[in-house]
Amino acid sequence: MSSIITCKFTQALSSIIARATRLTMSMIFSKNDSVLLVGEGNFSFSAALSRQNFNIELVATCYESSACQEAAERNVDYLRENGICVLFDVDATKLEECPSLKSRLFNKIIFNFPHVGGKMRIERNRDLLRGFFVSSVRMMKENGQVLVTLCNGQGGTPMDKPRRRWDDSWKIVEMAAHGNFILTRVEPSLWQSFRDYVVTGYRGLDKQFHTAGSLTHFFIKSEPPMAHNIVPRNKINTSKCTVDNITWKDMINNIQDKSDCELKCIYPCIFTFDLTLSTDGDFNTAEFYKSLYNYAGSIIENIDLIDCYSSPVDGKIKRTYRIDYKSNYVPLYRRRVVELHQNMHRLRCLRSIVACGLSQKQDRKTVLNRIRCEVSSGLRSLSVTAYVHEREPTAKPLRSTKPKSKKDTLQYFVDIKPVKTIGGQGGDGQISFMRLWVNDRAGPDGGDGGHGGHVIFQATTDVKDLRHIDSVIKAEDGEKGYTKDCFGKNAEHKVMNVPIGTIVRDVDGRILADLEKNGMMFIAARGGSGGHGNAFFKSNSQQTPEICEYGAIGENLQYVLEVRSMAHIGLIGLPNAGKSTLLRAISRARPKVAAYPFTTLKPHIGIIQYDDYEQIAVADMPGLIEDSHKNRGLGITFLKHVERCAALIFILDVAQTEPWQVLETLKHEISQFNERLNDRPQIIVANKIDLPNSEINLQLLREHVDLPIIPISAKVGTNISTLLKEIRILYDNLKVNAEENTELSMYVLVRSMSSSLLTVQRRSSLEIFIFAFISFDTETPSDGTTQPLTAVFLNLPIIPSFWLAKSLALLTIFFKHAIFVPEACADSGFPPPLPCIKDAIAWIHSFAFSPLDIADCEQVLDINMIASSTSTNTWHPTLDSIID
Ligand SMILES: Nc1nc2c(ncn2[C@@H]2O[C@H](COP(=O)(O)OP(=O)(O)OP(=O)(O)O)[C@@H](O)[C@H]2O)c(=O)[nH]1
Numbered sequence: 001m002s003s004i005i006t007c008k009f010t011q012a013l014s015s016i017i018a019r020a021t022r023l024t025m026s027m028i029f030s031k032n033d034s035v036l037l038v039g040e041g042n043f044s045f046s047a048a049l050s051r052q053n054f055n056i057e058l059v060a061t062c063y064e065s066s067a068c069q070e071a072a073e074r075n076v077d078y079l080r081e082n083g084i085c086v087l088f089d090v091d092a093t094k095l096e097e098c099p100s101l102k103s104r105l106f107n108k109i110i111f112n113f114p115h116v117g118g119k120m121r122i123e124r125n126r127d128l129l130r131g132f133f134v135s136s137v138r139m140m141k142e143n144g145q146v147l148v149t150l151c152n153g154q155g156g157t158p159m160d161k162p163r164r165r166w167d168d169s170w171k172i173v174e175m176a177a178h179g180n181f182i183l184t185r186v187e188p189s190l191w192q193s194f195r196d197y198v199v200t201g202y203r204g205l206d207k208q209f210h211t212a213g214s215l216t217h218f219f220i221k222s223e224p225p226m227a228h229n230i231v232p233r234n235k236i237n238t239s240k241c242t243v244d245n246i247t248w249k250d251m252i253n254n255i256q257d258k259s260d261c262e263l264k265c266i267y268p269c270i271f272t273f274d275l276t277l278s279t280d281g282d283f284n285t286a287e288f289y290k291s292l293y294n295y296a297g298s299i300i301e302n303i304d305l306i307d308c309y310s311s312p313v314d315g316k317i318k319r320t321y322r323i324d325y326k327s328n329y330v331p332l333y334r335r336r337v338v339e340l341h342q343n344m345h346r347l348r349c350l351r352s353i354v355a356c357g358l359s360q361k362q363d364r365k366t367v368l369n370r371i372r373c374e375v376s377s378g379l380r381s382l383s384v385t386a387y388v389h390e391r392e393p394t395a396k397p398l399r400s401t402k403p404k405s406k407k408d409t410l411q412y413f414v415d416i417k418p419v420k421t422i423g424g425q426g427g428d429g430q431i432s433f434m435r436l437w438v439n440d441r442a443g444p445d446g447g448d449g450g451h452g453g454h455v456i457f458q459a460t461t462d463v464k465d466l467r468h469i470d471s472v473i474k475a476e477d478g479e480k481g482y483t484k485d486c487f488g489k490n491a492e493h494k495v496m497n498v499p500i501g502t503i504v505r506d507v508d509g510r511i512l513a514d515l516e517k518n519g520m521m522f523i524a525a526r527g528g529s530g531g532h533g534n535a536f537f538k539s540n541s542q543q544t545p546e547i548c549e550y551g552a553i554g555e556n557l558q559y560v561l562e563v564r565s566m567a568h569i570g571l572i573g574l575p576n577a578g579k580s581t582l583l584r585a586i587s588r589a590r591p592k593v594a595a596y597p598f599t600t601l602k603p604h605i606g607i608i609q610y611d612d613y614e615q616i617a618v619a620d621m622p623g624l625i626e627d628s629h630k631n632r633g634l635g636i637t638f639l640k641h642v643e644r645c646a647a648l649i650f651i652l653d654v655a656q657t658e659p660w661q662v663l664e665t666l667k668h669e670i671s672q673f674n675e676r677l678n679d680r681p682q683i684i685v686a687n688k689i690d691l692p693n694s695e696i697n698l699q700l701l702r703e704h705v706d707l708p709i710i711p712i713s714a715k716v717g718t719n720i721s722t723l724l725k726e727i728r729i730l731y732d733n734l735k736v737n738a739e740e741n742t743e744l745s746m747y748v749l750v751r752s753m754s755s756s757l758l759t760v761q762r763r764s765s766l767e768i769f770i771f772a773f774i775s776f777d778t779e780t781p782s783d784g785t786t787q788p789l790t791a792v793f794l795n796l797p798i799i800p801s802f803w804l805a806k807s808l809a810l811l812t813i814f815f816k817h818a819i820f821v822p823e824a825c826a827d828s829g830f831p832p833p834l835p836c837i838k839d840a841i842a843w844i845h846s847f848a849f850s851p852l853d854i855a856d857c858e859q860v861l862d863i864n865m866i867a868s869s870t871s872t873n874t875w876h877p878t879l880d881s882i883i884d
């Protein structure tokens, strides 16, 4: 009986839910609406919506190029059977690029649970939303709506329970503003009653999103801010407002300026920025408010005077106002408001603006930026590059919101490290004899020892310096052999990660390897091989050998590791110029700052992050002084670090007199270390412009130095953003130049001339084939030539002699030029280079099918013969000339 009641109750409940759903849906969809569904992972939502029979025209799209799951395939079949258009490969941020959607407009565009995949990618999810709104505005009919359903907390509106921090949310209202949409409604997810709707999670069907508390956001199109919609129609009469302490709220209180637009944006964003004015005494607040009211009164929520002070530079009174921008009708996003805010300079009545500070938080009490120079003329002419690139889009530096660590662990950048590498010892062989109960002399069964591990340096992006490398690196030893023919275990190789671009030198300074690509390895010390056990020595004549081998000792070699590129940019300046302060201001690095010279003794690296995920490394250096090259101060040996920076920033303290002399000194000192350092791209920065006299010194510096100068205050934070933009422009130029140069660069790096293995890498797309013969047949054949036994193909593995003929012939098909490395033969005690190479050429020539152009080969050989008489390093220019 009770089960019948339950059953009836359930039926009644589901029919009520179904009716309620239909009612809600009928309020959303009108008859014959064309609806575009975006990002339909498994098409279950499209199928569920079509089953409701709302008389609407559906187009279902998804990002993937096919339906990968069975359920998705079923849904697609169902949709197609019912005449619904299903499109694959549709990017939600480029809807207009889809050929089938190009000429169509829709009443509704629905995007449920947008996500880029992976966890915690807030920035990228915001980009997705922004791109979607910008794209969908082109696909909308007039009065169309966009519906976006997000998980609880993602949207960042007060409807989210619990509400996340604004900067931790996807900022849907601001992202929609990029497409000129405003939020008009937020409802608990409309589709919860769709039984068949299975939300695809970011890990596929099996891990779904938490849809509890999800919200559907409704957006409509609006107009971007223009004069007619941000300037209020009702004008202010300021004749009565002569009091100086009048507030913004008082002034606009009596003005009812209703917009024609009926639909209001709910939960609009508020943007708060500061404005600093230089006043001459008779400042009229009412007139100032009126100017702002007539400029953008509809979107200004409030204005507060937050600071009023007398400038130590020019003695004028500075007034800092904090302006809140907010609109219920016009879509606002940060960059748009920043432009509006900065355009205030154009207002004649506001010519005295000295700074447009951008405040991070509303409740912040301090004035962030007090730029002491006139914005309209001064700032624009600060730097040629800044001026030229002013209108070009440059990536914006990101400010880290995470607080810096308070630990006082000093972390220096280690870019040179001498290391001793010891390969593991091979395990000893075992002597043992098997005894069985029927055969107590079953023979020798001592196993071999395992091989010792190698020490390997591997280039990886995971590490940036050599701080973690110990001065002695020893690989594990192999295990000894066991009885019963059991072999000892080979030891694991010891792989040490080094930064990409690490150069391995031997103790004499010769370059042995350049690990310039991710994953490249260099075997620094080979482990010894394991010794044979006595079972190995069993022979017909010796059935019970009582001998075994000891494991071989691993190689013990010393190297010097060097990181070729330390940072993109190096900071050069006198002690106390503010280099460390600047690095602290622009990055999360924490070099020590103090008012005494030579605070910094070793380089520090800081990373500047940009909003296009580019990272620029900046190195803080110890201070340089006059006659550093004569070993005054810390000397100039630390400039070897500067050699590894692609560009330089000269920091001058303009609070001191004659800063141009300082610049001369710095340039002279670095030229004493390496003349070519002065040719590197540079930026000149005038620091400490917050101090008295800096204005005058800056002016004089400009007269003496004919280069762009960026005035900053590293301590106060003035003009840092301009500097960061300049750094980015410089970096982009560097990248372009680097890409152009790599085509023709090529290095030949030889590990150890006396060793039998050479390591050479090809660093260009040119078809050059490099090889060396490392051993020759000692038995001279009748024709008097020697024959190569083993060759090392320097960009290929070792090829044994019996493969040599064929392999060589095959290889020469693919390569236009060949380069011999003759030193290998010379050093390994085999015939002297010249006859040996001639033999080799004759030998290659003897192949009937060899397509190798001997003329070319000989020409190359001539050059190489000259090069081979000098050190390895001199090969670089030689090889470059070959390529040229
Ligand atoms: N007023 C003012 N003081 C600054 C500014 N930049 C740096 N300082 C001060 O100058 C002093 C030296 O700053 P550091 O950053 O240690 O200088 P440094 O160039 O790294 O000095 P060394 O490491 O000794 O070469 C500190 O007391 C800073 O507070 C600035 O822009 N304005």
Ligand SMILES: [Mg+2]
Residues within 6 Å of the ligand: 579, 580, 581, 591, 592, 593, 599, 600, 620, 621
């Ligand atoms: Mg310092």
